Amino acid sequence: MKLLSTFAASSHDLATLQLFRDADTASAAALLADCPVMLAAPGEVVSDPAVPRLVIVLRGALADATGDGATTKILPGESTGEQSVLDGETDLSGLAALEESELLLVDADLAWRLIEEADGVARNLLRLLSFRIRAASMQLRRRQKLGEFYRQLSLNDGLTGLYNRAWLNDVLPRLVATAHATRAPLSLVMLDLDRFKQFNDHHGHLQGDSALRIAAHVLAGALRPTDFAVRYGGEELMVILPDTPGPVAAGVAERLCERMREAIVFDDMRLPLPHVTASFGVASLQESQGDHALIAAADGALYRAKAAGRDRVVVASGA
Numbered sequence: 001m002k003l004l005s006t007f008a009a010s011s012h013d014l015a016t017l018q019l020f021r022d023a024d025t026a027s028a029a030a031l032l033a034d035c036p037v038m039l040a041a042p043g044e045v046v047s048d049p050a051v052p053r054l055v056i057v058l059r060g061a062l063a064d065a066t067g068d069g070a071t072t073k074i075l076p077g078e079s080t081g082e083q084s085v086l087d088g089e090t091d092l093s094g095l096a097a098l099e100e101s102e103l104l105l106v107d108a109d110l111a112w113r114l115i116e117e118a119d120g121v122a123r124n125l126l127r128l129l130s131f132r133i134r135a136a137s138m139q140l141r142r143r144q145k146l147g148e149f150y151r152q153l154s155l156n157d158g159l160t161g162l163y164n165r166a167w168l169n170d171v172l173p174r175l176v177a178t179a180h181a182t183r184a185p186l187s188l189v190m191l192d193l194d195r196f197k198q199f200n201d202h203h204g205h206l207q208g209d210s211a212l213r214i215a216a217h218v219l220a221g222a223l224r225p226t227d228f229a230v231r232y233g234g235e236e237l238m239v240i241l242p243d244t245p246g247p248v249a250a251g252v253a254e255r256l257c258e259r260m261r262e263a264i265v266f267d268d269m270r271l272p273l274p275h276v277t278a279s280f281g282v283a284s285l286q287e288s289q290g291d292h293a294l295i296a297a298a299d300g301a302l303y304r305a306k307a308a309g310r311d312r313v314v315v316a317s318g319a
């Protein structure tokens with residue numbers, strides 16, 4: 001940076017600077033008289049990691065890289081470095097001129113004298129910091145929401161909206177561990193749409209997708225808030241029923257089987273297509289059984305439901 005003049009010798013008006021708005025500008029001007037006004041070239045780094053100080057933009061613009069990829073633009077009349085003055089910590093973040101800029105540099109000691117001696121500067125500083133805290137927490141909230149949105153997205157199946165396999169791999173072992181620890185029952189229902197290849201072949205893959213969405217809708221609409229519906233694979237879905245013993249789970253599966261049979265899939269012309277049915281396998285957690293064995297038991301029961309003619313419920317032995 002190149003020294004242009006002192007503040008007293010420059011033509012800049014103190015009243016146009018945010019920190020001195022409605023403040024005692026006469027006292028402030030006297031204190032700032034010998035402060036250097038520097039000229040920064042475009043792209044030039046203006047932060048000094050060794051010196052806590054205020055940097056006030058008189059002309060041009062600065063970019064303040066916050067370290068997480070975001071950049072704040074500091075325009076004429078605005079300042080930066082207030083926090084480093086207040087807590088004595090130097091600001092290591094990259095502050096650079098976006099264009100040719102004139103800057104007023106105010107050392108920490110002098111900044112403190114301004115705060116103490118020039119009426120109104122302390123109030124302006126508090127306002128500024130409060131605005132920045134508010135903006136920072138708003139940004140944080142926005143990022144948290146975005147993070148939660150992407151987390152949900154990664155755990156849900158895009159076609160049906162049900163939980164996906166990644167969710168299952170994470171949650172089922174924990175549900176099984178809790179059920180064992182609390183000696184509470186836990187049941188699992190596997191279901192698979194019947195002759196779905198034939199349905200796809202006759203009506204097209206898009207109608208097949210609609211049928212899958214309707215099957216998911218049937219599940220979501222028939223379960224308690226504490227139950228979970230998962231898309232396990234292609235046309236294979238799963239329902240997890242915590243605190244539910246085998247005979248109750250069998251009843252739930254019968255109800256789902258009936259609702260699936262009654263659900264109607266519409267084609268593009270809003271004409272109803274043949275009903276899609278599903279086969280169901282029910283298993284409930286046995287002593288010292290793990291999550292894989294529980295899934296295998298429900299899958300085995302589902303296989304038997306298919307072999308017995310489909311559109312029915314089979315309960316695993318012991319459930």
Ligand SMILES: Nc1nc2c(ncn2[C@@H]2O[C@H](COP(=O)(O)OP(=O)(O)OP(=O)(O)O)[C@@H](O)[C@H]2O)c(=O)[nH]1
Binds near residue numbers: 198200212233
């Ligand atoms: N439309 C659509 N079809 C899918 C999707 N995922 C899997 N499928 C289809 O589901 C069909 C499953 O066929 P199969 O495993 O032979 O079973 P099935 O025809 O349902 O016969 P059964 O299970 O024995 O009653 C395949 O044609 C897959 O392409 C999907 O996301 N959308």
